Amino acid sequence: MYSSEQLLERIKVALLDVKIDGHPKELYEPIAYTFALGGKRIRPIMVLLACDMFGGEVEMAVNPAVAIEIFHNFTLLHDDIMDHAPIRRGKETVCKKWNANVAILSGDTMFDLAYKHLIRTNPKALINILEIFTQAAIEVCEGQQYDMNYETSKSITIPEYIEMIRLKTAVLIAASLKTGAVIAGAEKKDVQNIYMFGENVGLAFQLQDDLLDIYGDQNIFGKKIGGDIITNKKTYLYIKALQETKGTDLSDLIHYFSSTRFDPDEKVKAVTKIYDRLGVKESTVALINEYYDKALTYFSKLSVSNDKKFILKKYTDQLISRNC
Amino acid sequence: MYSSEQLLERIKVALLDVKIDGHPKELYEPIAYTFALGGKRIRPIMVLLACDMFGGEVEMAVNPAVAIEIFHNFTLLHDDIMDHAPIRRGKETVCKKWNANVAILSGDTMFDLAYKHLIRTNPKALINILEIFTQAAIEVCEGQQYDMNYETSKSITIPEYIEMIRLKTAVLIAASLKTGAVIAGAEKKDVQNIYMFGENVGLAFQLQDDLLDIYGDQNIFGKKIGGDIITNKKTYLYIKALQETKGTDLSDLIHYFSSTRFDPDEKVKAVTKIYDRLGVKESTVALINEYYDKALTYFSKLSVSNDKKFILKKYTDQLISRNC
Numbered sequence: 001m002y003s004s005e006q007l008l009e010r011i012k013v014a015l016l017d018v019k020i021d022g023h024p025k026e027l028y029e030p031i032a033y034t035f036a037l038g039g040k041r042i043r044p045i046m047v048l049l050a051c052d053m054f055g056g057e058v059e060m061a062v063n064p065a066v067a068i069e070i071f072h073n074f075t076l077l078h079d080d081i082m083d084h085a086p087i088r089r090g091k092e093t094v095c096k097k098w099n100a101n102v103a104i105l106s107g108d109t110m111f112d113l114a115y116k117h118l119i120r121t122n123p124k125a126l127i128n129i130l131e132i133f134t135q136a137a138i139e140v141c142e143g144q145q146y147d148m149n150y151e152t153s154k155s156i157t158i159p160e161y162i163e164m165i166r167l168k169t170a171v172l173i174a175a176s177l178k179t180g181a182v183i184a185g186a187e188k189k190d191v192q193n194i195y196m197f198g199e200n201v202g203l204a205f206q207l208q209d210d211l212l213d214i215y216g217d218q219n220i221f222g223k224k225i226g227g228d229i230i231t232n233k234k235t236y237l238y239i240k241a242l243q244e245t246k247g248t249d250l251s252d253l254i255h256y257f258s259s260t261r262f263d264p265d266e267k268v269k270a271v272t273k274i275y276d277r278l279g280v281k282e283s284t285v286a287l288i289n290e291y292y293d294k295a296l297t298y299f300s301k302l303s304v305s306n307d308k309k310f311i312l313k314k315y316t317d318q319l320i321s322r323n324c
Numbered sequence: 325m326y327s328s329e330q331l332l333e334r335i336k337v338a339l340l341d342v343k344i345d346g347h348p349k350e351l352y353e354p355i356a357y358t359f360a361l362g363g364k365r366i367r368p369i370m371v372l373l374a375c376d377m378f379g380g381e382v383e384m385a386v387n388p389a390v391a392i393e394i395f396h397n398f399t400l401l402h403d404d405i406m407d408h409a410p411i412r413r414g415k416e417t418v419c420k421k422w423n424a425n426v427a428i429l430s431g432d433t434m435f436d437l438a439y440k441h442l443i444r445t446n447p448k449a450l451i452n453i454l455e456i457f458t459q460a461a462i463e464v465c466e467g468q469q470y471d472m473n474y475e476t477s478k479s480i481t482i483p484e485y486i487e488m489i490r491l492k493t494a495v496l497i498a499a500s501l502k503t504g505a506v507i508a509g510a511e512k513k514d515v516q517n518i519y520m521f522g523e524n525v526g527l528a529f530q531l532q533d534d535l536l537d538i539y540g541d542q543n544i545f546g547k548k549i550g551g552d553i554i555t556n557k558k559t560y561l562y563i564k565a566l567q568e569t570k571g572t573d574l575s576d577l578i579h580y581f582s583s584t585r586f587d588p589d590e591k592v593k594a595v596t597k598i599y600d601r602l603g604v605k606e607s608t609v610a611l612i613n614e615y616y617d618k619a620l621t622y623f624s625k626l627s628v629s630n631d632k633k634f635i636l637k638k639y640t641d642q643l644i645s646r647n648c
Contacts, residue, residue, distance in 0.1 A: 026473055027466060078432060104405060108402060126450065145350055
């Protein structure tokens with residue numbers, strides 16, 4: 001079996017084979033630029049880890065893994081247009097560096113390229129992985145639409161927020177694992193359980209991303225601390241805080257999240273203080289643990305020996321910051 | 325065998341089955357709106373005509389035909405954002421009626437839905453039609469990028485323009501016919517020839533669209549006459565005129581195409597007069613005939629009896645306005 005580090009290297013090599021030197025160059029340069037931005041390649045690694053765990057031939061899963069990574073990057077490209085985001089992974093976004101039209105069309109081309117790679121796999125698994133991918137892709141769009149709706153919505157409930165991140169983030173992680181399992185020829189029950197494992201890992205992962213925005217170490221997290229607060233992003237922490245508070249803290253919170261004109265550092269400091277008073281950090285950690293525990297319940301049902309499970313388990317433990 | 329009218333009805337029924345009542349409604353309403361705008365459904369009809377001509381089971385081609393129509397509508401949705409187009413088929417475009425973000429994301433979802441339908445076909449043909457579709461989709465994006473590049477480019481040659489419309493328009497018509505042929509299990513040589521037939525029909529079709537913009541009957545054409553001139557669109561007629569003229573006509577032409585501030589009727593009248601003087605109508609008709617004749621050469625090579633060829637031939641004759 002392969003380590004996640006070895007699989008990351010395999011993905012990096014495979015990404016070099018994606019066609020990014022085509023013509024017109026105005027279309028392909030932004031795609032090359034996007035790939036060069038890097039990333040942790042979590043989803044493709046998960047495809048390969050699942051395939052390997054179920055005793056599949058990893059090489060048969062490399063192209064579908066690349067497909068999912070291309071698709072993920074395509075969604076970031078289009079999301080950045082919709083969010084008017086200037087920075088991604090420390091560099092200018094495609095819509096900022098070029099323009100929105102370039103980002104739309106390069107994104108569309110990446111979506112095509114994703115399918116081009118997806119279909120290069122075990123013919124027996126083809127129809128299944130096409131259905132998994134297409135369903136996940138539709139749900140990711142639905143999640144992004146809910147996210148946009150919530151930007152202008154005054155009140156979002158926690159279940160609504162969880163459903164949004166399930167669609168926008170968790171289903172693609174679940175689909176990655178499921179794809180690897182299907183290519184390996186895993187049994188139906190195992191395929192279902194690894195999907196549910198992935199979905200709950202995905203929820204824990206996104207909630208942790210929300211948490212790290214404020215309580216993370218900037219050097220490890222790789223993003224500016226408090227970015228979600230500065231841009232008024234309604235994360236789990238904000239929704240939970242709104243639900244838990246009243247009086248001055250409530251009106252202050254609503255006030256801070258109504259504009260981007262505040263001094264960033266001051267705003268982050270003030271909102272964090274409110275969160276601290278309400279114990280939002282602790283409730284978020286508790287919910288992350290709840291989802292990850294649920295994930296592990298599904299994981300324990302897989303008909304695979306523990307020594308084969310070890311590498312994937314270690315990988316998700318690290319992802320959810322539990323090195324135990 | 326079915327008539328093209330019968331196949332159009334079949335397509336209309338199948339389009340009603342596309343999922344457009346999902347949630348969030350902000351995502352699906354623009355998709356439903358786009359389908360309701362109608363259209364001639366040329367591409368899906370061609371899928372079914374080719375399948376029927378090669379003796380295939382038409383029902384096996386219905387979903388891939390719907391897929392290509394959804395994809396075509398997706399490209400229009402995204403093109404309208406890039407072109408800032410306010411009107412499509414006599415109604416407000418999605419980006420105008422809603423906004424650009426809605427059009428981006430609804431379009432992305434349509435692209436997903438296209439694949440969802442594409443894969444519901446004869447499993448034997450699956451990998452082939454996926455490759456045909458994915459390749460065509462990439463080329464359509466490349467064509468759109470060239471089209472955008474040429475908007476700001478001072479000089480475009482006729483070969484460059486032909487290559488642009490080949491990618492943007494002709495390959496999808498070619499891919500439609502090829503898809504139908506592959507589903508029917510046609511022989512390799514026939515599959516290649518029907519693709520080349522479609523590509524040349526597609527070129528003739530686009531050139532005719534350029535021609536009808538000025539020399540068409542508004543009641544039949546369905547668009548305002550002179551729209552391309554008003555919006556400074558560099559069609560074949562414009563490029564040909566630029567190449568053929570000099571002196572005052574040349575400077576007038578460049579002057580007219582440098583702004584949208586002119587009185588529309590006056591501008592269309594003046595440019596049409598220049599085109600008339602240069603015989604641009606006649607050269608365009610000649611080129612349309614050249615491509616359609618080339619198309620028919622490929623068509624004649626198909627190993628199908630003439631009586632089976634009749635319906636598709638009649639359909640493309642009507643499309644290229646040759647009822648002979």
